[in-house]
């Protein structure tokens with residue numbers, strides 16, 4: 001058969017004589033040409049310029065870790081379904097934090113601030129974690145120059161043009177995890193031994209509303225992973241993408257698809273879906289890293305594909 005006759009080479013098929021606008025909007029492809037679009041892979045990357053800019057704290061606003069161009073994605077994205085960003089709030093200024101996502105997971109890198117979420121308020125300090133529901137007005141007012149890291153599922157909602165439910169139907173509620181409570185809860189985990197089926201001591205964040213699934217949001221997971229001095233997490237893979245904030249590690253590095261990524265302060269590391277990866281602590285102090293994954297989606301779809309090598 002000549003290439004000219006190959007159905008994979010055919011253009012889109014249009015309706016012959018549509019009788020309505022709705023019929024005119026129909027299109028047809030075939031089993032040869034519908035599934036041969038090749039999207040570029042999710043790049044493994046470590047964002048270092050963005051945290052450096054955020055730590056200078058020159059302007060109140062967001063600094064996205066955006067690699068949408070490299071993924072041929074039409075909207076800002078760090079991975080196809082998640083967007084990580086740093087937020088800067090200058091002393092005495094306020095940042096609107098209502099974002100177009102189901103939820104965003106936040107970490108306080110430095111500073112002190114007051115947070116308002118709907119009718120609730122919280123005082124934020126360094127190393128606090130908090131969960132913001134999308135679609136609910138929220139803002140951060142800084143008492144001193146403050147820097148935050150936040151990951152949301154904005155690209156997931158942009159992909160199918162959906163919007164977060166609010167009120168009783170909301171997927172998540174505002175949740176605050178103060179730094180001293182996180183330290184205590186991690187100590188509780190450290191009081192037990194890790195077993196061979198776990199990958200080191202990690203604290204997994206959940207919430208009242210998502211407790212049954214043991215997630216922090218229906219689609220995203222948050223883990224504070226640690227590595228004891230001179231230890232490593234063995235190589236493994238999973239179909240969820242991971243976005244990791246380097247919290248402490250001196251020195252430490254990750255291997256992502258056989259590429260060495262040296263950690264630097266407050267860098268954001270992207271682990272592509274299904275990429276072999278491992279984390280290594282060469283230092284004499286505990287390494288800590290916060291990992292957000294779109295793992296809830298894959299657990300729900302029964303497609304997590306977790307494997308050690």
Ligand SMILES: [Fe+2]
Pocket residue numbers: 236237238242277
């Ligand atoms: Fe992993």
